[in-house]
């Protein structure tokens with residue numbers, strides 16, 4: 001499109017060419033369709049390019065403006081702020097978002113509109129600070145704060161979240177924030193409004209609330225650009241452009257495209273706001289802006305300092321953070337310090353701060369979910385929320401099992417509510433409830449499939465989201481595990497609803513997806529320590545260990561890869577009498593001692609524990625069909641699939657003897673299947689022994 005913007009002749013020729021195609025009778029319907037879509041796009045671009053001339057709009061007023069916050073209404077100010085911001089926002093071209101152009105030395109040419117948006121942000125913030133501080137009279141100052149709070153609240157109603165942030169950032173500017181006496185007199189309602197707005201734009205949880213608001217609002221809307229620039233920076237810096245094989249990393253490009261598409265979505269719908277010259281003149285008047293030093297000095301005069309710090313110390317510290325500062329650094333746009341604490345320090349930094357070299361990068365699961373893996377899987381804010389809830393559920397299960405173990409052993413038999421230990425079945429139900437309640441509370445899932453419930457659990461429509469969660473909180477071995485102090489395991493899988501854009505209308509069948517469509521799969525082993533193994537679509541497999549003392553999962557086993565083969569097998573040999581003869585043959589062959597080929601057998605009768613051992617050491621896990629269990633014992637959807645997904649991502653394989661587990665489409669929620677998983681070569685040997693010939697594909701084998 002940019003080529004067309006710069007070359008009108010090229011544009012005319014293309015339009016002519018497309019029109020010829022549309023009227024040509026000799027082409028296929030698909031070609032006609034493609035041509036008319038392109039034509040629509042190019043001509044639409046034409047109408048878009050007839051947008052307001054930014055230079056004219058932003059031209060500085062010739063004479064100082066006569067208007068003020070006393071003469072203009074909050075509505076006029078908010079509307080005109082929105083008008084100007086929107087005109088700049090819609091002018092940002094997609095390519096300005098590429099390669100962190102806004103941070104490069106040639107940013108003025110590569111990302112001029114992003115830079116303009118940044119500049120405007122800082123100017124409006126500065127105007128708000130200046131208008132408050134310049135009023136030396138307390139009542140006038142309070143009035144100014146209340147007026148700007150009203151402007152921010154109207155901006156929120158107009159879906160101008162950029163505007164909300166501009167004003168909120170001004171309130172936390174040190175010159176304003178430190179005015180204790182003034183703030184004491186500001187009305188309770190205004191303070192509540194400001195608090196509400198600050199909660200919306202808080203950077204907590206990667207702007208969780210702001211993302212939520214954006215996803216719920218219909219355009220027109222002006223999102224906060226810094227949030228998207230942060231997302232793009234993370235993707236750019238956290239993911240290589242090329243794969244290990246030197247191929248273009250398409251999954252990275254898709255992530256970037258996803259963010260840009262979301263921005264484009266908000267650029268499409270214009271506001272129906274008329275330009276009011278007197279108000280825009282006021283907003284653009286540079287003579288109303290005071291500089292940071294001046295502002296801080298005036299602030300000290302209005303309310304003299306009571307702190308023990310000397311004036312000179314305070315003056316050497318930055319009096320405010322500007323959006324530009326944030327952009328120019330890493331664009332991590334951490335507004336938390338701006339919004340949550342005064343920038344005016346209470347403990348001064350007196351000397352140069354020494355840089356400290358980190359010997360080890362401690363990665364908590366929270367950090368991992370938010371910054372690393374989430375970017376590969378989804379740029380949706382819902383996904384980390386769901387992952388956090390799973391994490392909390394796992395912690396609750398771990399703690400409950402610990403407490404129950406003691407209660408059981410000592411026959412303490414305390415209140416069932418806290419130690420539902422004496423009846424294993426009830427304990428299982430309780431653990432299931434923990435998962436269901438925590439996950440359902442996040443508003444991110446529509447359906448939950450759980451081992452403990454025959455039917456799918458449907459989350460009420462107003463609280464449902466775009467994911468499907470299938471899990472087993474603890475296998476039935478739990479009862480025995482508690483009695484004999486052996487380990488317990490959870491397994492879980494996250495799928496996307498087939499129509500993830502629609503908030504309603506999830507069908508039970510949506511949960512019956514092949515394992516290969518999974519977004520995240522994993523398991524937890526509650527043993528002498530609690531270990532969670534997670535695999536994400538297109539990502540690596542990572543193990544986290546719960547540090548009970550601090551209640552955090554720490555990355556202890558990064559990028560797990562299963563050995564390609566090992567001489568280790570895990571099966572309940574007590575059942576061999578009724579296994580398929582070809583399988584019995586395979587197991588018997590394993591046991592024949594050859595030089596240097598002695599196999600070991602390990603079987604605890606706990607699915608997760610047995611599989612985890614195989615994942616770490618290599619070899620083969622088997623739960624085949626038998627007389628007692630003609631379809632094996634493990635459930636396809638929420639036990640076999642997540643484990644198969646982990647094995648696949650770690651370089652292993654999982655089959656049922658006839659098909660790859662990840663290719664299988666469950667017909668029922670609780671369908672069982674024979675299950676074999678392990679090292680690639682070992683599983684291939686088994687496949688050969690039982691006559692399974694289908695070769696692994698990209699979707700069943702690690703990439």
Ligand SMILES: O=P(O)(O)OC[C@H]1O[C@](O)(COP(=O)(O)O)[C@@H](O)[C@@H]1O
Pocket residue numbers: 475476477572605606607608633634
């Ligand atoms: O005792 P077996 O037949 O070897 O079965 C052991 C398997 O049964 C389980 O305990 C599951 O039992 P449930 O099917 O009753 O939930 C698994 O954890 C384990 O892998």
